[in-house]
Amino acid sequence: GAGVSQSPSNKVTEKGKDVELRCDPISGHTALYWYRQSLGQGLEFLIYFQGNSAPDKSGLPSDRFSAERTGGSVSTLTIQRTQQEDSAVYLCASSLYPGQGAREQYFGPGTRLTVT
Amino acid sequence: ELKVEQNPLFLSMQEGKNYTIYCNYSTTSDRLYWYRQDPGKSLESLFVLLSNGAVKQEGRLMASLDTKARLSTLHITAAVHDLSATYFCAVGINNNDMRFGAGTRLTVKP
Numbered sequence: 001g002a003g004v005s006q007s008p009s010n011k012v013t014e015k016g017k018d019v020e021l022r023c024d025p026i027s028g029h030t031a032l033y034w035y036r037q038s039l040g041q042g043l044e045f046l047i048y049f050q051g052n053s054a055p056d057k058s059g060l061p062s063d064r065f066s067a068e069r070t071g072g073s074v075s076t077l078t079i080q081r082t083q084q085e086d087s088a089v090y091l092c093a094s095s096l097y098p099g100q101g102a103r104e105q106y107f108g109p110g111t112r113l114t115v116t
Numbered sequence: 117e118l119k120v121e122q123n124p125l126f127l128s129m130q131e132g133k134n135y136t137i138y139c140n141y142s143t144t145s146d147r148l149y150w151y152r153q154d155p156g157k158s159l160e161s162l163f164v165l166l167s168n169g170a171v172k173q174e175g176r177l178m179a180s181l182d183t184k185a186r187l188s189t190l191h192i193t194a195a196v197h198d199l200s201a202t203y204f205c206a207v208g209i210n211n212n213d214m215r216f217g218a219g220t221r222l223t224v225k226p
Contacts, residue, residue: 031212042204042218043159050212091158095212102166103212104149107159 002026004108006092012114013082021077021111025094032075033093033105034067043091049075082115089113118143120207122217129195130225137190137220139205147208148181148188152201153219159204163190195224 005024013019025032034046045059049069060066064082069075079086089112093105119142129135139148147166151159163172165181165188172179176199178191188205202221206214 033213035216040221043216045213045215048213056213093159097212102164103147103208103214104161104164105206105214106161107151109158 004092004094004106006090006108006111008111009109010112010114012116015084015115016081018078018080019082019113021079021090021092021113023075023077023092023094023108025073025075025092026096026106027073029094029096029106030072031095031103031105032069033095034075034077035091035093036061036088037091037110038088046077046090079113082113084115087113087115118207118209118215120205120215120217122205122220124220125218126221126223128223128225129192131196132194134194135192137192137203137205137222139188139190139207139217141186141188141207143186143207143209145183145186145207145209147214149206149208149214150179150188150190151204151206151216153204154201162203192222195222197224197226200224 007022030051032049035043047067048056064080067077089110091110092108095105121140150162153159163179168183170181176193181188202219204219206216
């Protein structure tokens with residue numbers, strides 16, 4: 001079946017511009033996560049959506065970052081007034097059921113953001 | 117705050133050799149994950165460990181979990197070049213969330 005998809009795969013933007021990154025989770029997955037991975041680094045948690053609950057935004061690095069999830073499916077991560085330090089790969093993951101079983105996260109291919 | 121520490125962060129090994137990657141974490145958890153990431157690629161799930169003493173094996177990789185020691189290991193047996201990648205452990209927290217270690221970049225040389 002279809003996995004997690006993300007778009008665009010690559011985005012080059014000028015400093016100060018806003019960008020939107022999109023994630024389509026696996027159909028039926030109730031949980032959706034955004035992570036950031038800088039070059040050669042580990043994964044930095046950004047935000048987590050679970051069903052209709054209020055999202056866990058504790059990982060967002062600044063108020064320039066926001067995310068929404070419409071209809072419990074597609075999610076958009078928005079970065080306003082981009083800075084060069086925002087350059088990274090942004091990974092989205094989804095997970096099936098909360099509180100049951102392995103709760104394994106399945107990752108998308110990522111969006112590579114370059115801020116010039 | 118949960119801390120997930122992997123070591124080593126960089127590992128260069130010869131083909132045919134054995135080695136172990138360690139993942140220590142600082143809080144109680146009921147699940148531990150191992151992922152593989154190839155350069156320029158996304159993360160691929162390798163193992164999910166859900167109980168103390170759990171051991172899982174796939175090919176030349178074997179993962180184990182000791183929840184009392186808050187330690188998981190990823191053992192590599194008779195390494196081959198195809199195993200070269202970055203390996204991440206991740207600790208389950210709350211109901212449906214996880215936090216990742218910094219990753220171990222493994223290079224297997226002929």
